Amino acid sequence: MYKYDQYDQAMVDARVAEFRDQVRRRVEGRITEDQFKPLRLQNGLYLQLHAYMLRVAVPYGTLSSAQMHALADIADKYDRGYGHFTTRQNIQYNWIKLEDTPDILADLAKVEMHAIQTSGNCIRNISSDHYAGATADELIDPRPYAELLRQWSSFHPEFLALPRKFKICVIASEADRAAMKLHDIGIRIVKNDSGEIGAAFYVGGGMGRTPMIAPCINPFVPLDQLVTYCEACLRVYNRYGRRDNKYKARIKILVHELGAAEYTRQVEEEFAHLLTQDIEPPLAELERISTYFASPAFETGLSDDIDRSDPDFALWVDTNTVPHKAPGYVSAVISLKPAGGIPGDASAEQMHLIADLTKQYSFDECRVTHTQNIVLPHVKKADLHALWTSLEAAGLGAANLDRIGDIIACPGLDYCSLANARSIPVAQKISERLSPRSAELGELKVKISGCINACGHHHAGHIGVLGVDKKGVENYQLLLGGSEADDTSLGKITGPGFDEAGIVDAVEKATEVYLAQRTDGERFLDTYRRIGINPFKEALYG
Amino acid sequence: MKIVTGNDLKTGAVTWWTGSDWSIHVDDAVDAGDQAETIAAREEAARNVNSPYVIEAVTDADGKVRPAHIKDRIRALGPTVRPDLTLKPADPTAGNWVI
Numbered sequence: 082m083y084k085y086d087q088y089d090q091a092m093v094d095a096r097v098a099e100f101r102d103q104v105r106r107r108v109e110g111r112i113t114e115d116q117f118k119p120l121r122l123q124n125g126l127y128l129q130l131h132a133y134m135l136r137v138a139v140p141y142g143t144l145s146s147a148q149m150h151a152l153a154d155i156a157d158k159y160d161r162g163y164g165h166f167t168t169r170q171n172i173q174y175n176w177i178k179l180e181d182t183p184d185i186l187a188d189l190a191k192v193e194m195h196a197i198q199t200s201g202n203c204i205r206n207i208s209s210d211h212y213a214g215a216t217a218d219e220l221i222d223p224r225p226y227a228e229l230l231r232q233w234s235s236f237h238p239e240f241l242a243l244p245r246k247f248k249i250c251v252i253a254s255e256a257d258r259a260a261m262k263l264h265d266i267g268i269r270i271v272k273n274d275s276g277e278i279g280a281a282f283y284v285g286g287g288m289g290r291t292p293m294i295a296p297c298i299n300p301f302v303p304l305d306q307l308v309t310y311c312e313a314c315l316r317v318y319n320r321y322g323r324r325d326n327k328y329k330a331r332i333k334i335l336v337h338e339l340g341a342a343e344y345t346r347q348v349e350e351e352f353a354h355l356l357t358q359d360i361e362p363p364l365a366e367l368e369r370i371s372t373y374f375a376s377p378a379f380e381t382g383l384s385d386d387i388d389r390s391d392p393d394f395a396l397w398v399d400t401n402t403v404p405h406k407a408p409g410y411v412s413a414v415i416s417l418k419p420a421g422g423i424p425g426d427a428s429a430e431q432m433h434l435i436a437d438l439t440k441q442y443s444f445d446e447c448r449v450t451h452t453q454n455i456v457l458p459h460v461k462k463a464d465l466h467a468l469w470t471s472l473e474a475a476g477l478g479a480a481n482l483d484r485i486g487d488i489i490a491c492p493g494l495d496y497c498s499l500a501n502a503r504s505i506p507v508a509q510k511i512s513e514r515l516s517p518r519s520a521e522l523g524e525l526k527v528k529i530s531g532c533i534n535a536c537g538h539h540h541a542g543h544i545g546v547l548g549v550d551k552k553g554v555e556n557y558q559l560l561l562g563g564s565e566a567d568d569t570s571l572g573k574i575t576g577p578g579f580d581e582a583g584i585v586d587a588v589e590k591a592t593e594v595y596l597a598q599r600t601d602g603e604r605f606l607d608t609y610r611r612i613g614i615n616p617f618k619e620a621l622y623g
Numbered sequence: 624m625k626i627v628t629g630n631d632l633k634t635g636a637v638t639w640w641t642g643s644d645w646s647i648h649v650d651d652a653v654d655a656g657d658q659a660e661t662i663a664a665r666e667e668a669a670r671n672v673n674s675p676y677v678i679e680a681v682t683d684a685d686g687k688v689r690p691a692h693i694k695d696r697i698r699a700l701g702p703t704v705r706p707d708l709t710l711k712p713a714d715p716t717a718g719n720w721v722i
């Protein structure tokens with residue numbers, strides 16, 4: 082894992098001291114809320130429905146055991162005993178007190194964490210593949226590149242007041258497990274025909290009220306020009322992004338309005354200029370960073386056998402573990418989606434347990450996934466039964482990865498002040514009703530947002546649910562056919578919305594159409610793509 | 624009926640204007656009538672409340688003041704999915720009027 086150097090630590094410590102002073106002045110009444118709000122937001126502190134909410138960045142989703150323990154301690158000491166893992170691989174606390182915040186940030190700084198750039202119109206936490214460094218299908222570990230970009234984008238003075246927020250994702254495999262094409266910049270590390278490693282740039286994707294899939298604007302940027310190319314992409318956006326209209330201010334609108342070809346032309350022009358300015362950090366810096374992401378010392382000669390005599394355990398192994406690059410190992414996914422539970426929530430005790438298991442079984446590393454689960458990336462097959470036994474005992478053993486119960490849900494109207502409708506109860510009811518049919522339904526990704534901002538990725542769900550406000554009453558639209566994987570697509574709205582009970586019935590009906598129409602081996606999404614939306618509409622609206 | 628709500632500056636807790644002070648219990652809220660905006664501005668300036676705003680409210684059958692919109696009803700109670708974290712964790716009926 083990356084270790085802060087003295088500069089990283091000094092910057093974060095200085096920021097804590099600065100915020101402590103700002104909070105003091107706010108509490109003493111020396112600054113107004115209007116003056117204070119941008120300052121607190123720069124430190125991840127929002128005012129939400131019931132209290133302050135603190136969003137803590139988890140760079141590319143990677144955490145050590147000590148960091149996970151620290152997150153659990155914060156939940157215990159300063160919040161109400163739990164945290165919420167988000168689709169941006171971060172964690173949010175819902176019950177934070179203003180006066181505690183400087184102490185929380187100081188506790189985070191001790192484990193090399195912070196909440197900087199988790200809000201506001203800046204470059205946000207950089208996300209990545211949650212199996213990075215573990216999966217056999219990657220070209221190379223993408224995280225050193227994500228870390229390089231984190232360092233470049235942290236406090237970058239030119240990009241702290243962009244037209245709108247900016248989200249970057251870096252992956253290094255054909256398989257997309259990070260919704261790469263739905264980011265402002267999606268980067269895929271690739272190899273060209275001459276065997277050199279570089280980066281393909283996808284720019285102008287996003288969700289929110291105007292979802293867009295990012296077009297590839299450059300299939301190969303040499304690695305020693307990665308930062309310069311990012312800078313060029315940002316500069317063109319910073320100059321021409323629609324500051325006049327918040328709803329048109331994301332880069333996706335600029336790329337769409339200019340056209341990808343014209344945007345690319347402008348980026349290339351800026352890039353040519355920037356190359357003369359020599360802004361790229363030396364490759365030695367990338368190499369220095371890369372040493373922190375070296376593979377752990379995997380044991381060799383391990384057996385691939387797993388004792389499957391316990392059927393519950395065998396089911397969990399089949400559903401929640403994925404192949405690893407090292408023989409005898411797997412990546413194990415800890416589901417934060419018990420049937421009927423709140424997606425993404427973990428109690429302090431559960432976080433402490435995950436931290437212990439991280440240390441014991443996964444070379445001191447775990448990952449937060451954008452689907453609101455936790456991954457132990459490097460687990461010996463021989464340890465799986467012991468791991469599962471501990472998880473089961475703590476309510477973390479649900480065997481439902483990418484199944485109907487593995488629902489993404491944003492906080493919605495239970496916590497979020499922007500929400501139109503609650504998301505969590507809908508997720509709970511769908512999970513309760515349909516989890517018993519999980520095996521029969523196979524891979525089926527349900528994603529729920531409580532408003533058009535799409536924090537719950539509803540556009541990208543095989544089945545998506547969007548909460549809307551219908552004359553003061555919660556109402557839910559159903560979307561079908563979205564995906565955020567390699568075959569990224571945007572879901573289509575089926576028709577008029579439903580009330581809370583109705584949307585659960587509607588989701589069930591959609592699954593029945595699938596079961597009736599599927600051919601061998603087809604997932605829900607495959608069937609939908611083959612037969613189209615009409616059979617579903619007929620079943621829903623008759 | 625118009626009531627005034629905001630958050631406590633230090634704790635972030637949801638608060639309601641009672642006619643003389645701020646309470647975390649919506650039952651204490653009073654009709655501020657056409658003085659609502661003035662009260663909000665004065666109380667914010669005096670730092671008794673953070674980010675106050677005026678909302679519509681109704682009186683229910685028992686004469687209790689209830690925010691008209693679901694968002695403020697949920698603010699008054701707490702998260703509907705965690706009764707244990709609401710203001711009345713011991714009362715299973717506490718949320719009945721919210722949804």
Ligand code: HEM
Pocket residue numbers: 127129134166167168169173245248286287288289290331490491492496497498499534535536537538
């Ligand atoms: C509760 C406080 C939150 C607030 C106020 C908030 C606000 C927003 C807003 C305004 C947008 C739309 C931005 C745009 O379209 O320009 C957005 C997008 C998004 N948020 Fe949130 N959000 C919150 C929580 C979350 C949570 C909990 C997650 C993860 C579960 C999340 C992940 C995202 C994602 C993935 C997007 C869409 C991607 C994109 O930016 O296009 N947010 N959020």
Ligand code: SF4
Pocket residue numbers: 491492493494497498499500501530531532533534535536537
């Ligand atoms: S999608 Fe809407 S309701 Fe859900 S967290 Fe985002 S802003 Fe809040």
